[in-house]
Amino acid sequence: SLLGRFYFVNGGSRRWVYTWIESAGWPVLLPPLGISYYIKKNFCLRMALKQAFTPRLCLIYAAMGCLTALDNLLYSMGLSYLPVSTNSLVCSSQLAFNAVFAYIIVGQKLSPYVINSIVVISAGTVILGVSTENDRPAGTSHREYVVGVLVTIFASAIYALMLPLLQLIYTKGFSKEKSSFIIVLEVQIAISSVAATFSLLGMAVHGDFHAIREEALFFHSGVASYILTLVFSAIGWQAYFLGASGIIFLSSSLMSCVFMTAMIPILPILAVIFFHDNFSALKGIAMLLSIWGFLSYIYDGYISYKAERKAILDHTT
Numbered sequence: 001s002l003l004g005r006f007y008f009v010n011g012g013s014r015r016w017v018y019t020w021i022e023s024a025g026w027p028v029l030l031p032p033l034g035i036s037y038y039i040k041k042n043f044c045l046r047m048a049l050k051q052a053f054t055p056r057l058c059l060i061y062a063a064m065g066c067l068t069a070l071d072n073l074l075y076s077m078g079l080s081y082l083p084v085s086t087n088s089l090v091c092s093s094q095l096a097f098n099a100v101f102a103y104i105i106v107g108q109k110l111s112p113y114v115i116n117s118i119v120v121i122s123a124g125t126v127i128l129g130v131s132t133e134n135d136r137p138a139g140t141s142h143r144e145y146v147v148g149v150l151v152t153i154f155a156s157a158i159y160a161l162m163l164p165l166l167q168l169i170y171t172k173g174f175s176k177e178k179s180s181f182i183i184v185l186e187v188q189i190a191i192s193s194v195a196a197t198f199s200l201l202g203m204a205v206h207g208d209f210h211a212i213r214e215e216a217l218f219f220h221s222g223v224a225s226y227i228l229t230l231v232f233s234a235i236g237w238q239a240y241f242l243g244a245s246g247i248i249f250l251s252s253s254l255m256s257c258v259f260m261t262a263m264i265p266i267l268p269i270l271a272v273i274f275f276h277d278n279f280s281a282l283k284g285i286a287m288l289l290s291i292w293g294f295l296s297y298i299y300d301g302y303i304s305y306k307a308e309r310k311a312i313l314d315h316t317t
């Protein structure tokens with residue numbers, strides 16, 4: 001998010017370019033995938049590819065790739081209009097959307113601790129919004145600001161929908177025996193490459209291939225900084241999405257969303273350091289609430305773990 005904002009603040013204005021950047025880094029996942037294939041014993045590449053790329057799964061990757069490109073476009077529009085802290089506030093609505101979608105799609109249980117965590121984290125980020133209400137960026141009209149908020153809410157809803165869908169792909173799309181972290185890499189590469197291709201089409205339609213040279217030349221901090229911003233954004237987004245997918249694979253989409261949302265209040269501190277935003281008392285309260293919500297979620301995990309162990313012990317004695 002910070003690098004994205006840096007791009008838009010320093011003269012970058014091409015939303016399709018930033019949309020593409022969010023998925024363009026997928027080739028960095030090829031070496032880890034190759035190494036994983038190599039170190040897995042009794043591994044047959046032909047069989048693995050046959051399982052990961054059945055016609056049904058390919059159709060699903062194509063649909064998820066298009067949805068990802070649409071989500072990235074809305075997100076980059078939001079990032080171009082809103083300050084980082086406001087953008088992250090609105091993004092926190094993904095937790096509430098995700099709780100609903102995860103309940104509907106994968107039957108996620110919502111215990112009181114989980115509900116508490118959702119309420120507290122959402123409250124923290126709403127407070128953050130109140131404290132940043134007055135910092136509409138110079139050069140952004142009121143209308144653009146409102147559009148920025150609306151498209152970011154849409155992006156959050158789409159993203160929140162995609163997380164349980166990914167969970168469904170991992171659990172229903174692959175046989176139990178094949179269940180290894182390789183799946184996460186394969187699925188992310190497939191979806192990101194579709195999203196990147198879709199975004200390249202968007203760039204072509206908007207004449208971005210031509211405009212990008214001029215944009216690089218007039219970037220406030222220089223051509224090298226322009227290239228580095230986009231390259232590190234692309235790598236950073238792949239790392240972020242891989243982490244999110246990994247948590248879904250190991251736990252659940254809701255857990256992944258809680259982790260992502262709990263990180264959001266850290267952004268204002270980074271925004272203070274890098275963009276010299278003010279740090280208000282309300283932002284401090286928002287951070288504490290987010291930590292509380294996060295601990296509440298972790299505590300729920302601890303209680304469930306203890307209950308499961310007790311049930312196993314009672315069963316065996």
Ligand SMILES: Nc1ncnc2[nH]cnc12
Nearest residue numbers: 071072075091155156159
């Ligand atoms: N495209 C996106 N990238 C990162 N975070 C998001 N939250 C919602 N959409 C997002």
